[in-house]
Amino acid sequence: MIEAFLAPFRYPFMLEAIGVGTLVATACSLLSCYIVLKGWSLLGDAIAHAVLPGVVIASALGFPIAIGAFVAGIGCALGAGFIQSHSRVKEDAALGVVFTGMFAAGIVLLAFLTTEAHITHILFGNILGIEPEDFWQTLIGGGVTLLVLLLKGRDLKLFCFDPTHARSIGLNIAFLRYLFLALLSAAVVAGVQAVGVIMVVALLITPGCIGYLLSNRFGTMSAIAVVSAVSANLVGILASYHLNVSPAGAIVVALSLIFAVVLVAAPEHGLLASRRARRAAATERLRSA
Template identity: 35%
Template structure:
């Protein structure tokens, strides 16, 4: 396959399969969605929270599955609940938020695994953790489309309030913005993003989509909305390239998406015009400085 010389064919050949079309559509939506919600996580220094929620949905999945209700509802409640516990631990004790997150993360995952065993649930842990974008159905695509539309509308409507709240939470509270609601809305948006991504990329890899494309963008732009737009482009591109790589090289799709996103980040880290390690303005001076010290020694 790789020897195919015609570039157009390389692009279009996989599109004859429905599972490839579904996978590509859903990953573009997820790229956009994760950019918007993930950017808010990053600017609040809450990158780990995506990780926590992604794993904390498991007990909810298990219970909902057992009770026969919509598993996504169970996942949503469970994810939100985990963030409330983190906030509660932080408020009521001297324990810092990073430790609280690590604790809740592993605690919820353990509870989920326990419930799956005890309730003899048929939830496939492997697909929960790693997903499989090549088995997404039209229903999955539609669900993701609705969630994406819903969250983008919400963020657009409350953008200036969310910007204020995430930049200066105390200041936002001081002018009387409803900060508790804004926070709950953000957490709900992140939880919904994770639920939308679960089937496709799995909970382990959704964390990468929430973070990698957006920090890549963060190194290149100077405003939050630009970070979201560029992050969406990077996320979607990583997704599409990852899926093609997975198709042609016969490697796991989730892993290749994450690797492409990580490589893009590495490129920005090294070569960003303003902040790149090798390209930022003061680097030339630094290189000279290091060189001079070496000569002296």
């Protein structure tokens, strides 16, 4: 049984998939902590979907799709910000309008432009058969994201928690906002080429939620988010080999199951803990009455 379980590790393409997935999972899960605390979950979803027209156009012109995806992702965030600033439409609605419009435009462009991009690979990724060019683009995108988070993580954390204090100590809030948008776009670019839009959205939201339910400290929250995302990546890829299912789908299912368990059983913020706290409060009120 153990030998059958370890069989996937004999194949180079499986080891490559696990390595690429681990890099993407680490970069996206760290960003997810900032996204959850800042309340920008819809922004991550929007950018992940909005990269489609950039991917299609770049592929049709013979450019690296990472360039097109990055430009489209930044364009989505800036476009939504412009609509919010110059109209009565709120940020969440503006994001919804922009990213659905861009995603639909990408689907339409696929019918008219001759490209090497395939809608299935864009949505669900091709982590088990990633091309060398995509591999290096993913490596660069994920590596740059991790490096910038290492260098500017404290400033970005202060920007998310208390932008007023960050501004008072001399930090450039506008620069940090655009830096975060660029990092988010870079992580999406890295993830879309390897694991697709659907998994990227899950990795940008769910790990941060898991960490947030289990810890009140940002460092611990980040560590939990990374461990949960990397574990789900490993379990999902192994499950895809043994069950012959989509790797991206299996990874997201594994991550969602981890979230479901944590949501119920988290010692302080889980559903069971909240129920116990309500019962204790009710009992205390009855005693005091």
